[in-house]
Amino acid sequence: xxxxxxxxxxxxxxxxxxxxxxxxxxxxxxxxxxxxxxxxxxxxxxxxxxxxxxxxxxxxxxxxxxxxxxxxxxxxxxxxxxxxxxxxxxxxxxxxxxxxxxxxxxxxxxxx
Amino acid sequence: xxxxxxxxxxxxxxxxxxxxxxxxxxxxxxxxxxxxxxxxxxxxxxxxxxxxxxxxxxxxxxxxxxxxxxxxxxxxxxxxxxxxxxxxxxxxxxxxxxxxxxxxxxxxxxxxx
Numbered sequence: 001x002x003x004x005x006x007x008x009x010x011x012x013x014x015x016x017x018x019x020x021x022x023x024x025x026x027x028x029x030x031x032x033x034x035x036x037x038x039x040x041x042x043x044x045x046x047x048x049x050x051x052x053x054x055x056x057x058x059x060x061x062x063x064x065x066x067x068x069x070x071x072x073x074x075x076x077x078x079x080x081x082x083x084x085x086x087x088x089x090x091x092x093x094x095x096x097x098x099x100x101x102x103x104x105x106x107x108x109x110x111x112x
Numbered sequence: 113x114x115x116x117x118x119x120x121x122x123x124x125x126x127x128x129x130x131x132x133x134x135x136x137x138x139x140x141x142x143x144x145x146x147x148x149x150x151x152x153x154x155x156x157x158x159x160x161x162x163x164x165x166x167x168x169x170x171x172x173x174x175x176x177x178x179x180x181x182x183x184x185x186x187x188x189x190x191x192x193x194x195x196x197x198x199x200x201x202x203x204x205x206x207x208x209x210x211x212x213x214x215x216x217x218x219x220x221x222x223x224x225x
Contacts, residue, residue: 043216098160098168
């Protein structure tokens with residue numbers, strides 16, 4: 001069955017270091033992937049997305065990497081700041097579908 | 113910057129009662145969604161809505177649930193007879209006609225007693 005999951009439930013990094021959050025997916029029909037940030041008590045906030053015809057996309061301080069061979073997605077956050085502390089979710093969508101399928105989430109904690 | 117808004121932010125209700133959760137999607141967006149998140153768990157898809165009809169729904173979205181776009185700006189989720197297990201955060205999302213990005217609202221926390 002389809003599933004999207006994360007390797008690590010928690011990640012703790014030093015302020016200023018780079019963070020890498022990983023995600024595995026199992027649905028070969030997935031053609032769109034997206035990362036959301038969720039702060040406590042708030043809704044998911046869009047960070048960056050990528051289509052399956054790409055393997056890398058960069059934004060401001062964030063990079064998403066897609067490896068379709070091993071069905072792996074990662075989010076890299078450069079120079080992590082205290083405001084980056086949140087739960088990060090990956091989600092995927094199959095071609096022709098409307099729904100996003102979310103992973104379990106990784107809690108990112110920034111140490112001063 | 114335009115954003116999805118939801119009301120109320122919190123709703124407490126008795127089991128068996130009807131609740132209506134309201135959303136105002138981003139203006140000129142065409143696709144509308146409801147998701148829910150039980151405390152500590154991942155976000156789950158409920159339903160998508162396009163062109164005044166449901167385009168996709170999950171197994172969770174049974175006959176107790178319904179959605180409506182009563183006017184040009186609101187999008188509502190009705191739970192006809194709430195159960196204890198309906199307690200969750202309910203998120204509305206919308207997206208435009210071009211692009212896949214779904215933008216989420218702040219959510220309504222529903223507590224069924």
